[in-house]
Amino acid sequence: MAIRQLRQDEDAILRKKCKEVTKIDEKIEMILNDMLETLHSIPNSAAIAANQVGILKRLVVIDMEEVVMKLVNPEIIDSSGEQECTEGCLSFPGKFGTTLRPQKVTVKALNEKGEEIIIVGEDDLAKCFCHELDHLDGEVFIDKVIAFLE
Numbered sequence: 001m002a003i004r005q006l007r008q009d010e011d012a013i014l015r016k017k018c019k020e021v022t023k024i025d026e027k028i029e030m031i032l033n034d035m036l037e038t039l040h041s042i043p044n045s046a047a048i049a050a051n052q053v054g055i056l057k058r059l060v061v062i063d064m065e066e067v068v069m070k071l072v073n074p075e076i077i078d079s080s081g082e083q084e085c086t087e088g089c090l091s092f093p094g095k096f097g098t099t100l101r102p103q104k105v106t107v108k109a110l111n112e113k114g115e116e117i118i119i120v121g122e123d124d125l126a127k128c129f130c131h132e133l134d135h136l137d138g139e140v141f142i143d144k145v146i147a148f149l150e
């Protein structure tokens, strides 16, 4: 495993759409493990998307409340409610703002074994899913902030 370089701020790769993974092989497993190691090297971090470490593939790793998720080709298939969030991003250190996100989202993805999984996330996990899946489409939270926090 290896810690990968975190892409930040104006790095153009953060604005690019990631490509669907067509085959989960050793290379994908290695990238997921590297993403997790990179995530764990940063204090107070919860999740990372592949383009944040320079890889244009639809991969997300989440480690929240002691649950680790490695998601391949995740997509939101349902969402409901609304919540006001305080949001930040590993790629935009020191920037925090208020966003509006669904209170609950349902995500369909493949796990690292290629099995289809469905996960329902509420509150912070719903925010996290929305934030990370936005990354895969080249969207970043600062575009959605309704008020920046000083």
Ligand SMILES: [Zn+2]
Residues within 6 Å of the ligand: 088, 089, 090, 091, 131, 135
């Ligand atoms: Zn982010």
